[in-house]
Amino acid sequence: MTATLLIVSRELRSRRAVFVAALCAGLLTLAAPLLPWVEPGSAADARVAMALVFAAAFTGGTAVAHGATMVATDLKERRLGYYFARPLAGTAIWAGKLIAGLLLALGSGLLALLPAAAVARGQLTGWFEAGAVPFVVGGTLLLLGVAHLVAVAIASRSRLIVLDLVALVVVCGAGALILRRLVAAAAFEVLVWAVVGLAVTALALVLAAGWAQVAAGRCDPVRGHRFQSAALWGGLGATVLLLGALTAFVTGATPASLRAVENVQAAGSGSWVAVQGPARWRGGYRPSFLVDTDSGRFIRLATVEWWELPVAFSADGRVAAWLQPVDPIPRRFWELKTLDLTSDGASPGSPPVVLRSRWPGSPQLSPDGRHVALLEDRRAVVYELPDGRLRAASTELPDGKTRIAFVDDDRLRVEVWTGLNTGPRLNLGELTIGVLHLHNGRFEVTATAKLDLAYHWYRVLSPTARRMVLVHRTDAGKKTVIHDSWTAEPVARLSPAGGLGATWFLDDGRFAMGGVSDGRGWVEVFDPEGTTLARHDLGPARRVTGLGEPSLGRLLTEICLNEPGCGHEGDAEGAVVDLATGAVQHLGRGRVPFRGYQWVSSPLQSAPGSLASRLLLNPEGGLEALDPETGATRHLLGPR
Amino acid sequence: MSVHDHTHAADDAALAALDRVTVRYGSTVAAADVTLEVRCGQVYALLGRNGAGKSSLVRCLLGQQRPTEGRALLFGADAWTTRRRAMARVGVVPEDPDLPRNLHADDLAAFAARLYPRWDSVGVAARLDRLGVPRRLPSGRLSKGQRTQLALTLALAHSPELLILDDPTLGLDAVARRELWDDLIVDLADRGTTVLLTTHDLAGADGIAGRVGILKGGRLVLDEDLEALRARFRRVSFRRRPASVGEAGSSRLEALGALAVAGSSLGFEAVVSSFSDDTFARFSASPEVVDPQARAMSLEEIFVAVAGDGPGGA
Numbered sequence: 001m002t003a004t005l006l007i008v009s010r011e012l013r014s015r016r017a018v019f020v021a022a023l024c025a026g027l028l029t030l031a032a033p034l035l036p037w038v039e040p041g042s043a044a045d046a047r048v049a050m051a052l053v054f055a056a057a058f059t060g061g062t063a064v065a066h067g068a069t070m071v072a073t074d075l076k077e078r079r080l081g082y083y084f085a086r087p088l089a090g091t092a093i094w095a096g097k098l099i100a101g102l103l104l105a106l107g108s109g110l111l112a113l114l115p116a117a118a119v120a121r122g123q124l125t126g127w128f129e130a131g132a133v134p135f136v137v138g139g140t141l142l143l144l145g146v147a148h149l150v151a152v153a154i155a156s157r158s159r160l161i162v163l164d165l166v167a168l169v170v171v172c173g174a175g176a177l178i179l180r181r182l183v184a185a186a187a188f189e190v191l192v193w194a195v196v197g198l199a200v201t202a203l204a205l206v207l208a209a210g211w212a213q214v215a216a217g218r219c220d221p222v223r224g225h226r227f228q229s230a231a232l233w234g235g236l237g238a239t240v241l242l243l244g245a246l247t248a249f250v251t252g253a254t255p256a257s258l259r260a261v262e263n264v265q266a267a268g269s270g271s272w273v274a275v276q277g278p279a280r281w282r283g284g285y286r287p288s289f290l291v292d293t294d295s296g297r298f299i300r301l302a303t304v305e306w307w308e309l310p311v312a313f314s315a316d317g318r319v320a321a322w323l324q325p326v327d328p329i330p331r332r333f334w335e336l337k338t339l340d341l342t343s344d345g346a347s348p349g350s351p352p353v354v355l356r357s358r359w360p361g362s363p364q365l366s367p368d369g370r371h372v373a374l375l376e377d378r379r380a381v382v383y384e385l386p387d388g389r390l391r392a393a394s395t396e397l398p399d400g401k402t403r404i405a406f407v408d409d410d411r412l413r414v415e416v417w418t419g420l421n422t423g424p425r426l427n428l429g430e431l432t433i434g435v436l437h438l439h440n441g442r443f444e445v446t447a448t449a450k451l452d453l454a455y456h457w458y459r460v461l462s463p464t465a466r467r468m469v470l471v472h473r474t475d476a477g478k479k480t481v482i483h484d485s486w487t488a489e490p491v492a493r494l495s496p497a498g499g500l501g502a503t504w505f506l507d508d509g510r511f512a513m514g515g516v517s518d519g520r521g522w523v524e525v526f527d528p529e530g531t532t533l534a535r536h537d538l539g540p541a542r543r544v545t546g547l548g549e550p551s552l553g554r555l556l557t558e559i560c561l562n563e564p565g566c567g568h569e570g571d572a573e574g575a576v577v578d579l580a581t582g583a584v585q586h587l588g589r590g591r592v593p594f595r596g597y598q599w600v601s602s603p604l605q606s607a608p609g610s611l612a613s614r615l616l617l618n619p620e621g622g623l624e625a626l627d628p629e630t631g632a633t634r635h636l637l638g639p640r
Numbered sequence: 641m642s643v644h645d646h647t648h649a650a651d652d653a654a655l656a657a658l659d660r661v662t663v664r665y666g667s668t669v670a671a672a673d674v675t676l677e678v679r680c681g682q683v684y685a686l687l688g689r690n691g692a693g694k695s696s697l698v699r700c701l702l703g704q705q706r707p708t709e710g711r712a713l714l715f716g717a718d719a720w721t722t723r724r725r726a727m728a729r730v731g732v733v734p735e736d737p738d739l740p741r742n743l744h745a746d747d748l749a750a751f752a753a754r755l756y757p758r759w760d761s762v763g764v765a766a767r768l769d770r771l772g773v774p775r776r777l778p779s780g781r782l783s784k785g786q787r788t789q790l791a792l793t794l795a796l797a798h799s800p801e802l803l804i805l806d807d808p809t810l811g812l813d814a815v816a817r818r819e820l821w822d823d824l825i826v827d828l829a830d831r832g833t834t835v836l837l838t839t840h841d842l843a844g845a846d847g848i849a850g851r852v853g854i855l856k857g858g859r860l861v862l863d864e865d866l867e868a869l870r871a872r873f874r875r876v877s878f879r880r881r882p883a884s885v886g887e888a889g890s891s892r893l894e895a896l897g898a899l900a901v902a903g904s905s906l907g908f909e910a911v912v913s914s915f916s917d918d919t920f921a922r923f924s925a926s927p928e929v930v931d932p933q934a935r936a937m938s939l940e941e942i943f944v945a946v947a948g949d950g951p952g953g954a
Contacts, residue, residue, distance in 0.1 A: 002754065010751050014742045074738075082739060084704045085732035086755050089724050218723075219704040222665075 007096025260621025
């Protein structure tokens with residue numbers, strides 16, 4: 001330690017001129033307000049800005065200059081023997097020179113800031129955060145270390161420098177490919193850790209390579225170069241290999257790796273689902289899959305967002321379609337992929353449809369699976385499958401939030417919500433509804449309505465797209481109104497006794513609404529005109545949500561007993577309510593209907609009896625299917 | 641008379657040794673299979689022409705460079721692995737004084753003083769003042785001679801058991817060279833320090849060395865006490881009797897162990913490497929030899945004969 005400090009002190013003494021220069025530069029910043037282009041009112045800012053520029057220049061410049069000369073110059077001029085001819089360990093020589101370089105770089109930067117800081121009195125401190133200190137120190141050490149390695153490689157005049165360049169290209173290329181793969185998989189948490197790990201490892205290896213050069217190479221520049229290259233590239237190569245293996249493990253997740261299911265889209269019929277959730281041992285990575293729950297066969301999907309599963313199924317459950325980024329960085333182009341779900345060995349097809357968009361939204365499939373609709377350049381566009389030929393396109397749509405859905409094999413319903421941005425009434429806007437006919441390619445607007453909604457994003461269509469539920473905001477509070485989905489005319493107003501709840505379209509044209517009043521949950525049934533037909537008590541509850549009609553006349557609900565804390569991990573349970581008798585079948589604590597974000601991908605409510613209307617999450621987060629007749633459940637995916 | 645003669649009797653311990661050391665730089669062989677020992681109390685002069693491998697061997701001994709083959713030993717232990725400990729007992733003056741150029745003598749002395757327990761600060765100041773080396777001038781601004789004297793002062797200040805001088809007079813003028821050798825002779829006479837030196841200043845080494853090693857093409861072709869070397873090397877000359885026939889004189893010289901023979905119509909001159917009075921008496925008695933003379937040789941003459949372009953060897 002004494003030897004290290006001695007060398008630090010010797011190095012500081014021999015290069016102390018940099019401190020003087022930094023202080024002089026710092027004093028110069030006091031004259032910044034005199035510069036002709038500085039306005040009188042911004043003198044302090046000018047001083048601070050100039051001081052920061054000087055500080056960065058001194059820190060970076062000193063780190064590079066010291067790093068490049070602290071050993072390489074002595075080696076080249078055969079002066080390193082001065083240290084090695086004394087009872088000094090190579091480690092002490094390296095550590096002493098490195099620490100001195102760090103102190104010189106950071107000290108000169110601080111001295112350049114000092115005069116401005118003294119004058120600004122606290123204004124400068126706003127530029128700094130304690131969290132930045134490790135980055136500044138790490139960055140300075142990295143500059144020192146890299147400058148040292150480069151200078152030694154040049155000073156050695158060894159042919160090893162060619163190998164260095166090759167290794168640099170190989171390691172950087174391999175590293176970039178690995179990181180790109182993590183980006184492509186949207187494993188962003190793993191990516192952040194990988195980048196941080198790589199940066200820290202690279203810094204450690206740069207410093208270790210410098211140490212190896214000094215301690216093992218001593219006064220022999222070629223030997224030193226050999227050791228530094230071996231340490232650096234050997235270490236970085238091993239790190240990249242390790243990262244590659246980790247990435248292969250992370251991105252190799254299968255549906256069986258899912259720790260929980262967080263998002264699901266289910267086909268209208270059949271056994272295929274699209275799922276997304278965190279994978280076990282993979283640091284927050286949320287892969288997406290298209291899975292046949294019967295056979296276990298699966299296709300990996302590009303994960304887009306944790307809340308979005310951009311997969312569309314045809315109503316007959318025969319075709320699935322999704323969008324996949326052509327290049328992971330940047331995600332500007334998307335290609336359409338399809339899969340024939342009826343064929344056991346089919347691999348994804350690629351119709352020649354490529355969109356340019358940051359995120360084009362979910363595709364929509366016609367019920368027969370022969371057409372796919374996409375939003376492209378503010379138009380709804382329909383292509384034929386599987387050849388990708390353009391079938392029809394709408395006129396340019398208003399600039400707003402657009403959703404599309406096939407009503408039948410010939411008609412694509414289009415709706416655009418245009419917010420009017422009127423101060424606090426953020427949900428005041430205009431809803432434009434239109435239809436694109438496939439047989440003649442005509443697009444017509446069927447309605448335009450100005451609405452003041454409580455939640456503009458919650459616009460659910462009945463399974464046949466005849467009706468639409470909106471929650472209006474009035475001076476008296478919220479009210480749930482059923483609208484004609486083509487004309488936007490109100491057709492029924494649901495006024496349950498004791499507040500509002502979530503609304504569900506029943507197969508026979510009635511509506512069900514779940515809610516809570518006075519600490520008790522209820523389900524109320526309305527006729528198509530909004531008249532209450534029945535009200536069933538569900539017992540103590542804090543929130544009730546209707547989430548599916550698993551079989552005709554039964555409503556699958558989630559009953560929250562405490563808030564916050566709903567969901568499968570919390571204090572909630574699923575229940576099947578017989579809407580005719582009011583009989584309630586409880587599914588058990590923690591076993592709840594899947595409460596996802598289906599309306600993001602498709603505005604259509606799931607069809608009665610479909611798999612989507614029967615999906616449950618078990619207490620462990622696994623996915624199950626409910627048999628509404630018996631109340632039994634069947635495990636599909638994830639934890640049991 | 642060498643300094644070696646003034647030191648206490650040498651014991652058998654080798655303070656520095658090279659054991660079959662080979663040093664290669666790529667395909668270039670700087671030193672090949674060199675074995676030598678520097679014993680306690682000895683002043684060993686390792687001589688050789690430029691590029692003979694002297695500095696490479698010195699760096700190996702200092703633990704600054706690893707031999708390609710063989711071992712360099714300091715105080716009986718591997719110089720590479722025990723360098724740090726060994727350097728506490730060694731003083732070094734490198735070929736080109738490697739002192740940091742922006743530090744002055746006092747700074748350098750203060751730095752070194754913290755590293756050696758037996759540092760003689762007073763002695764350092766006194767010696768520098770005596771030699772007229774400015775103590776407050778950056779070493780980069782000192783003359784070559786002053787830098788060397790400063791390096792020697794720093795090397796001696798901790799009373800090293802072994803002093804390694806790598807061509808300390810390189811680049812010095814004749815006066816500076818003489819002063820350096822004189823100082824060294826006085827210092828070493830006082831201390832009895834073991835010395836390994838390499839030099840091209842053979843006249844200087846002649847007055848200080850007790851044992852000599854000569855490198856030729858990276859190989860150690862001679863390793864012997866200087867007195868013995870002087871005893872067996874002679875420059876022999878004679879005139880040829882006019883009636884003598886052919887190369888008879890030359891062949892008689894070869895019988896004396898001549899390394900290099902130069903002949904003319906008048907006579908011959910040769911360097912003899914295994915001279916003895918008896919052999920020379922028999923040689924002188926031969927009828928072809930007229931006016932035979934045997935002259936003692938200086939170290940420089942011996943070096944030229946051994947390390948020169950001739951057949952060499954001893």
